[in-house]
Amino acid sequence: MALLEVKDLVVGYDAFPVLHGINFSVEEGELCVLLGLNGAGKTTTVSTIAGMLKPQSGSMTFDGKELKKGSPSARVAGGISLCPEGRRVFPRLSVRQNLRLGSWVRRKESKTVRRQLELVYDYFPRLAEREGQLAGTLSGGEQQMLAVARAMMSKPRLLLIDEASLGLSPTLARTVWEVTKRIKADGTTVLMVEQNAGALPYADRALIMEKGTLVYTGVGDEIRDVNLREAYLGV
Amino acid sequence: MEELAIALTFGVLQGSVYSLVALGIVLVYRVSGVFNFAQAEFGTTGLFGAYIAVVLWEWPFYLGLLFGLVVAIVMGLLTERLVIHPLRNQSKVTLLVGTAGVALTVIGIQFWQFNDPLIRQLPKISDAVYVTPFGAPIMAQQLITLAVLIVAAAALAVFLKSPAGLAMQAAQQEPVACELVGVSVRRVSMMTWGIAALLGGLAGVLSGAYTIFTAGFLTFGVGKALLPGFIAAVLAGMKSMPGAVAGGLVVGIVEQFGGLKMFGDVPGASALLLLVFLVVVLLLRPQGLLVRKATA
Ligand SMILES: Nc1ncnc2c1ncn2[C@@H]1O[C@H](COP(=O)(O)OP(=O)(O)OP(=O)(O)O)[C@@H](O)[C@H]1O
Numbered sequence A: 001m002a003l004l005e006v007k008d009l010v011v012g013y014d015a016f017p018v019l020h021g022i023n024f025s026v027e028e029g030e031l032c033v034l035l036g037l038n039g040a041g042k043t044t045t046v047s048t049i050a051g052m053l054k055p056q057s058g059s060m061t062f063d064g065k066e067l068k069k070g071s072p073s074a075r076v077a078g079g080i081s082l083c084p085e086g087r088r089v090f091p092r093l094s095v096r097q098n099l100r101l102g103s104w105v106r107r108k109e110s111k112t113v114r115r116q117l118e119l120v121y122d123y124f125p126r127l128a129e130r131e132g133q134l135a136g137t138l139s140g141g142e143q144q145m146l147a148v149a150r151a152m153m154s155k156p157r158l159l160l161i162d163e164a165s166l167g168l169s170p171t172l173a174r175t176v177w178e179v180t181k182r183i184k185a186d187g188t189t190v191l192m193v194e195q196n197a198g199a200l201p202y203a204d205r206a207l208i209m210e211k212g213t214l215v216y217t218g219v220g221d222e223i224r225d226v227n228l229r230e231a232y233l234g235v
Numbered sequence B: 001m002e003e004l005a006i007a008l009t010f011g012v013l014q015g016s017v018y019s020l021v022a023l024g025i026v027l028v029y030r031v032s033g034v035f036n037f038a039q040a041e042f043g044t045t046g047l048f049g050a051y052i053a054v055v056l057w058e059w060p061f062y063l064g065l066l067f068g069l070v071v072a073i074v075m076g077l078l079t080e081r082l083v084i085h086p087l088r089n090q091s092k093v094t095l096l097v098g099t100a101g102v103a104l105t106v107i108g109i110q111f112w113q114f115n116d117p118l119i120r121q122l123p124k125i126s127d128a129v130y131v132t133p134f135g136a137p138i139m140a141q142q143l144i145t146l147a148v149l150i151v152a153a154a155a156l157a158v159f160l161k162s163p164a165g166l167a168m169q170a171a172q173q174e175p176v177a178c179e180l181v182g183v184s185v186r187r188v189s190m191m192t193w194g195i196a197a198l199l200g201g202l203a204g205v206l207s208g209a210y211t212i213f214t215a216g217f218l219t220f221g222v223g224k225a226l227l228p229g230f231i232a233a234v235l236a237g238m239k240s241m242p243g244a245v246a247g248g249l250v251v252g253i254v255e256q257f258g259g260l261k262m263f264g265d266v267p268g269a270s271a272l273l274l275l276v277f278l279v280v281v282l283l284l285r286p287q288g289l290l291v292r293k294a295t296a
């Protein structure tokens, strides 16, 4: 059984639909990448899974249970954590304070919090060095690392990452993708939104979205095919 | 010299009331971005609550004071529920007018319900009066207020470093991310207004017993602390908690200096001096007192 299963999902802003009934699933232990051009509906998809938007119709099941309408708080407590588009770190709190807030839903489990903190510092040693610095004064790349690390602090089963590579140098983007792969290897299922096809080699499953519909779903080696990139992404 | 020492002492004592009010103003501003005109009325309402319980219902004294604080907190929560939350997407000016409306409403209710007698008195925690070496008498009650201010400010400083306190700051900085980590921005807002109202309530039940009180006591009555509290909050750059405490004390002192003999012939010397002081401080340190520039 898939960890996340999305069926006929229709989502829109006001009455205007943006996602026209999409279907896909993510298996436990996978790194799945959702690709698409600007405005394809990627952010809308992960925001809906994270409970920030209400679907107009369709269903989402997580670990066999249907995700009913619920707040983002309920989702993160239930094991789904979103690292949002645009980083959204808390600018006037320190790196460490940002991370502590990331573990808000587990704030009573001090052992887990400590373990997650060690883990994310291990993923991003740069954050450990800058523990006391105000998040707003970090570089863009460091803020992106902090955003991913903060999302990991709740020890999610499913981590959603919305365009972590945006605005990063190719080298730094690869670093972030490498960490994403490590996060997956350490047991967290990842659904990663990307516009950059450079993320494909890191993925176990790829979804390609165009104008609110999924036009391609693939698993394994076939997604590393060059023709695929040309056909859908023009690279 | 003696005159100066007396002014300084009285200034600090009166200033501690302003500091309590300023702490509430800064707290709400930091989290909701609202200039809260009802902050002083949280105090007067708490004072009336304590008065009703202690004097009219003859409850045990401390239970009555506690009741007053609870009344203040309830008023803070109701303000959030009925005014701030429904108007949250409006401009800050609308919210400001909303809080002024809250203040005017409760003052109206106080006049309407407590007009006869107009003047009332709440017993003090202690009736002791001490005479300082300079001959100026100070009330034990004033010292209690100062002590409560110190404890409240310290507690607030500790609280702001706790997870709930961090959540409070985060909710204002990035509400979306706050929801995403599982913090309910709504609950944070309620908590903020509750704590601010408690600070106002403390100012009310303590300073309200200094002398007599009437409706609107802390807003424009004998114990007026709203305007001084606002000045103190502005001195604190509307963000620094230690700044709010220092600002309140400084405003109290400057006000007392206006009463010195050398200003004896100037009408309204206190208010004038305060204004000049405010302008000078803002010119020299626009970011406020005890505010690190880097965090601005
Ligand atoms: N709040 C909103 N109100 C109305 N329309 C919206 C809103 N947010 C997004 N949309 C529309 O929904 C469509 C999909 O947007 P979405 O943000 O999901 O795209 P995306 O794939 O994440 O794009 P990008 O790569 O640029 O981030 C776009 O046409 C966009 O204009």
Ligand SMILES: [Mg+2]
Pocket (backbone or CB within 6 Å): A042, A043, A044, A085, A162, A163
């Ligand atoms: Mg997007």
